Amino acid sequence: MDFMVFQYPMITVQACLDGILLGVLFALIAYGMALQWGVMNIINIAQGDLVILGGYIAYFMYLYGIHPAWGVIVSPIIMYFVGIGIYKLVINKVVDRDLFISILATFGISILFMQLMNFAFGADVVLANSGYGTTFLFDSNVVLPNSKIFSAFVSIVFAICLVIYMKKSKLGRAIRATAQNARAAKILGVNTEKVYAATFGINAALCGVAGALISITFTIHPYMGLPYTIRSFMIVIVAGLGNLPGVALSGMGLGVFEEFADYILGTEFRIGSVFLLLVLILVYRRFKLSKKREYLK
Amino acid sequence: MKIKNIIITFVSAIALLLSTSAVSFAKVVGDKIVLGAAVSLTGKYSSNGVHTQNGYNMAVERINSMGGIKVGGKTYKFDIIYYDDESNPKRAAQLAERLISQDGVEFMLGPYSSGLTKAMAPVTEKYGVPMVEANGASRSLFTKGYKYLFAVLAPANLYLDVAIRTAVELNGGKGVKIAQAFEQDAFSQDVRLGILDAAKDTGSEIIIDDKLPKELNDMAATLVKVKQMKPDVLVVSGHTKGALTAIRQISEMKVDVPMLAMTHCDAAKLSKQHGKNSQYALCASQWHKTLTYKDKWFKDGMTYDADFTKMFGYAPPYQAAESSAALLVFKDAFERANSFDQKKVRDALAATDMQTFYGNIKFAPGGQNVSKPMVLFQVMCDSAGKCENKVVAPLKWASAELIHPIPKWSER
Numbered sequence: 001m002d003f004m005v006f007q008y009p010m011i012t013v014q015a016c017l018d019g020i021l022l023g024v025l026f027a028l029i030a031y032g033m034a035l036q037w038g039v040m041n042i043i044n045i046a047q048g049d050l051v052i053l054g055g056y057i058a059y060f061m062y063l064y065g066i067h068p069a070w071g072v073i074v075s076p077i078i079m080y081f082v083g084i085g086i087y088k089l090v091i092n093k094v095v096d097r098d099l100f101i102s103i104l105a106t107f108g109i110s111i112l113f114m115q116l117m118n119f120a121f122g123a124d125v126v127l128a129n130s131g132y133g134t135t136f137l138f139d140s141n142v143v144l145p146n147s148k149i150f151s152a153f154v155s156i157v158f159a160i161c162l163v164i165y166m167k168k169s170k171l172g173r174a175i176r177a178t179a180q181n182a183r184a185a186k187i188l189g190v191n192t193e194k195v196y197a198a199t200f201g202i203n204a205a206l207c208g209v210a211g212a213l214i215s216i217t218f219t220i221h222p223y224m225g226l227p228y229t230i231r232s233f234m235i236v237i238v239a240g241l242g243n244l245p246g247v248a249l250s251g252m253g254l255g256v257f258e259e260f261a262d263y264i265l266g267t268e269f270r271i272g273s274v275f276l277l278l279v280l281i282l283v284y285r286r287f288k289l290s291k292k293r294e295y296l297k
Numbered sequence: 298m299k300i301k302n303i304i305i306t307f308v309s310a311i312a313l314l315l316s317t318s319a320v321s322f323a324k325v326v327g328d329k330i331v332l333g334a335a336v337s338l339t340g341k342y343s344s345n346g347v348h349t350q351n352g353y354n355m356a357v358e359r360i361n362s363m364g365g366i367k368v369g370g371k372t373y374k375f376d377i378i379y380y381d382d383e384s385n386p387k388r389a390a391q392l393a394e395r396l397i398s399q400d401g402v403e404f405m406l407g408p409y410s411s412g413l414t415k416a417m418a419p420v421t422e423k424y425g426v427p428m429v430e431a432n433g434a435s436r437s438l439f440t441k442g443y444k445y446l447f448a449v450l451a452p453a454n455l456y457l458d459v460a461i462r463t464a465v466e467l468n469g470g471k472g473v474k475i476a477q478a479f480e481q482d483a484f485s486q487d488v489r490l491g492i493l494d495a496a497k498d499t500g501s502e503i504i505i506d507d508k509l510p511k512e513l514n515d516m517a518a519t520l521v522k523v524k525q526m527k528p529d530v531l532v533v534s535g536h537t538k539g540a541l542t543a544i545r546q547i548s549e550m551k552v553d554v555p556m557l558a559m560t561h562c563d564a565a566k567l568s569k570q571h572g573k574n575s576q577y578a579l580c581a582s583q584w585h586k587t588l589t590y591k592d593k594w595f596k597d598g599m600t601y602d603a604d605f606t607k608m609f610g611y612a613p614p615y616q617a618a619e620s621s622a623a624l625l626v627f628k629d630a631f632e633r634a635n636s637f638d639q640k641k642v643r644d645a646l647a648a649t650d651m652q653t654f655y656g657n658i659k660f661a662p663g664g665q666n667v668s669k670p671m672v673l674f675q676v677m678c679d680s681a682g683k684c685e686n687k688v689v690a691p692l693k694w695a696s697a698e699l700i701h702p703i704p705k706w707s708e709r
Contacts, residue, residue: 014521022515115339123343123384125537127545127570134551143524145549218514219541223341227512262518268481268508270515 010141015259021152023255028155030235032206038241039179045106048225049113054211055220068128071212076205083204117222128215151213333402335392340384352620386416393420411435431619439663454491456581460558461495472500476528478507480535530556537565548574555702568684577703584615595654622655
């Protein structure tokens with residue numbers, strides 16, 4: 001254990017800022033997961049793989065000389081149709097079944113995507129260079145890469161747009177109605193089939209944005225999707241479904257938690273600590289639920 | 298019931314037939330010496346798996362076209378049976394078993410990566426099949442007392458040893474402060490052990506010792522510590538991910554460190570993916586085309602580089618060069634043993650002492666090659682932003698002078 005992070009106040013500030021910028025990005029992915037979980041009752045294990053696929057779209061634009069920042073526009077458009085495609089081929093057959101079936105189905109999709117990406121793009125680790133500079137704060141004691149600031153900013157913009165879209169547009173209202181009660185919505189004339197397809201498409205588009213941002217800030221690789229699935233699962237578990245401020249907050253919380261775990265326990269426990277936290281939260285929630293049940297008795 | 302019995306008999310008869318016919322497909326068929334190899338053509342090692350296969354194929358073609366192998370007054374040619382191990386150790390072990398017991402292969406070439414070599418070695422050892430491998434550098438491969446395993450490459454613990462020694466030398470023989478970050482896998486941890494040894498030897502101090510997870514793509518925390526503690530050398534090893542992440546974040550966070558030493562730079566295509574940001578990075582390499590080793594088949598590094606590029610359309614990374622060298626070792630051993638007896642070939646392999654375009658090869662009792670040092674190259678860019686890897690250590694082969702210390706970001 002190493003408590004250096006608390007000995008130098010500037011490192012504490014650095015860790016918090018790094019964590020928040022990272023957490024906003026996680027929150028965007030988690031929001032997509034919460035949306036489709038709430039509407040369709042599907043836990044999408046392939047979430048992280050959709051993110052990576054979105055990253056490859058930005059990477060290929062970069063390879064062909066287009067600035068990868070345009071990926072945050074192009075990638076979601078392509079990914080939206082990929083999402084619709086997956087829905088039509090697989091998800092619509094499992095959407096009314098129990099959760100277990102959908103987990104198996106999306107797990108299968110995840111493996112398929114990993115292998116296809118490996119086959120199509122190769123096993124090399126790649127990244128897209130944005131050429132954005134660096135921001136120095138507090139007498140250059142705190143250093144923030146502009147690519148991280150850019151990705152947090154874009155995530156927030158997309159999240160806000162989505163919230164407004166959900167509130168104001170016809171499809172948004174239909175999606176919310178279906179989430180509340182699919183049967184009632186159907187009776188009242190909502191084409192739930194279409195709503196499901198659109199929801200899955202929107203989720204994939206959000207993954208596309210996040211992927212493009214990850215290729216600019218970090219690195220991508222066909223087998224790197226799972227940690228993103230786990231993180232978004234964890235954020236949704238903590239925040240609950242349909243609670244956007246909750247998702248944003250728990251996303252940032254997770255980001256900061258990871259950074260501090262990295263400093264205190266060591267980088268090797270960074271992702272391990274996320275798993276540990278997930279287990280603790282699940283146990284805690286169960287404990288809370290069982291208390292409630294007793295009370296109801 | 299009767300029909301079922303007939304079907305069962307029929308199927309087992311066919312199975313029996315197939316299994317016996319496979320055995321006839323043995324080590325030396327006509328004028329061919331059949332070698333077996335499982336390489337990663339799919340999965341996470343597929344790029345390096347393909348480099349390995351291309352290296353093998355190039356050497357087979359060259360040796361066959363230059364007169365083949367002479368054993369007992371007869372001329373033989375090499376042939377290789379390949380299987381795809383899917384980058385999966387379990388599959389690799391199964392395939393080794395299959396190559397030996399079904400295909401009847403009596404001599405093997407190695408797979409790509411230490412992990413897969415580790416999975417196959419117990420199988421080849423059990424059957425007494427000599428295996429010459431070119432892509433498994435982990436120290437633990439050579440401490441198990443394997444008798445039939447030979448590696449043409451330098452073991453992992455020597456990868457960055459040179460870097461530390463060079464840093465100490467430049468510091469006037471006094472110990473230096475080392476910061477290190479290593480992925481938690483067999484290979485990188487062996488590189489780490491090598492650094493620990495070198496630090497102890499030279500009286501250097503390790504002030505940051507981070508371990509990186511397999512899914513690593515963010516090492517900002519380590520770099521913040523580096524900024525704060527100001528070590529003399531930063532050492533990073535985590536395959537291509539580690540090299541790419543390190544350069545990206547060092548350049549973005551403007552981390553100043555006098556010396557940066559890494560592994561896997563050429564596999565990561567560092568200078569291509571990062572351009573000028575990768576400048577001054579020191580990289581450990583098993584081989585570089587400018588080294589002056591020579592042999593009769595490939596002539597020298599520059600010729601090998603040109604021929605390989607002509608044949609496969611890309612410049613050979615060291616993974617391809619060392620794979621080609623493995624075939625040269627086999628040829629040499631067959632001719633000295635003058636026999637296809639596995640024990641005799643093994644003894645001939647153990648007595649190998651030769652020079653190839655890739656380097657000198659002489660095996661220690663553990664099977665590792667001890668007579669070829671690692672080289673360090675430094676990424677150097679011209680003002681137009683074109684970057685090249687130039688050998689800077691050991692001095693004997695240096696084609697450029699080491700730039701030390703690395704200029705600060707504010708002065709670039």
